[in-house]
Amino acid sequence: xxxxxxxxxxxxxxxxxxxxxxxxxxxxxxxxxxxxxxxxxxxxxxxxxxxxxxxxxxxxxxxxxxxxxxxxxxxxxxxxxxxxxxxxxxxxxxxxxxxxxxxxxxxxxxxxxxxxxxxxxxxxxxxxxxxxxxxxxxxxxxxxxxxxxxxxxxxxxxxxxxxxxxxxxxxxxxxxxxxxxxxxxxxxxxxxxxxxxxxxxxxxxxxxxxxxxxxxxxxxxxxxxxxxxxxxxxxxxxxxxxxxxx
Numbered sequence: 001x002x003x004x005x006x007x008x009x010x011x012x013x014x015x016x017x018x019x020x021x022x023x024x025x026x027x028x029x030x031x032x033x034x035x036x037x038x039x040x041x042x043x044x045x046x047x048x049x050x051x052x053x054x055x056x057x058x059x060x061x062x063x064x065x066x067x068x069x070x071x072x073x074x075x076x077x078x079x080x081x082x083x084x085x086x087x088x089x090x091x092x093x094x095x096x097x098x099x100x101x102x103x104x105x106x107x108x109x110x111x112x113x114x115x116x117x118x119x120x121x122x123x124x125x126x127x128x129x130x131x132x133x134x135x136x137x138x139x140x141x142x143x144x145x146x147x148x149x150x151x152x153x154x155x156x157x158x159x160x161x162x163x164x165x166x167x168x169x170x171x172x173x174x175x176x177x178x179x180x181x182x183x184x185x186x187x188x189x190x191x192x193x194x195x196x197x198x199x200x201x202x203x204x205x206x207x208x209x210x211x212x213x214x215x216x217x218x219x220x221x222x223x224x225x226x227x228x229x230x231x232x233x234x235x236x237x238x239x240x241x242x243x244x245x246x
Contacts, residue, residue: 068107213233
């Protein structure tokens, strides 16, 4: 029988050995949390021979005329269980298969179970070396977890098609973290109007705003905020912020 000190030492050694592959620079507690966040499931590919952006333009995340940042390796659809009514749109996922790891962005949704990722042909090739992967012929054992996107440039506010001061509706693009909420201000930040997130990832304010420009405040899933001033409230208009989420 082990003594208490010996048992503690043994457990610490085992934890270090088993979890060290997750992130060696982390503490034992941090590695344990990282391992708990790791999901394992089915990976497939979709889109026949469509190019990266063409696979998901005007898809369920409302990304229109959007180019994937060069620092992100590819994109993926996620299952309805992961989708969470569009909450995961624009979020990044670290995906690993047979020793290869890439970072992909959520740009669309698909069927499948709570751990299913369905990738574009280009992304699938980067991860698996173009292993057979359409429909039921996918591969199991794909490991993934949400991570901060490797995006250093400022995020943008993209007004939805048909948007105006009379129908304020916008999507957040190029964010380093998932966006939890978006608010409009028609009085230079003195008061804020909350929006409702459409299932297809654009935020709509009730009523109208006093002018054709407004401030926009977005909040990430970890609570960090970015304020974008003088956003033009016009259909398809894109306004760049001065920074991204911390």
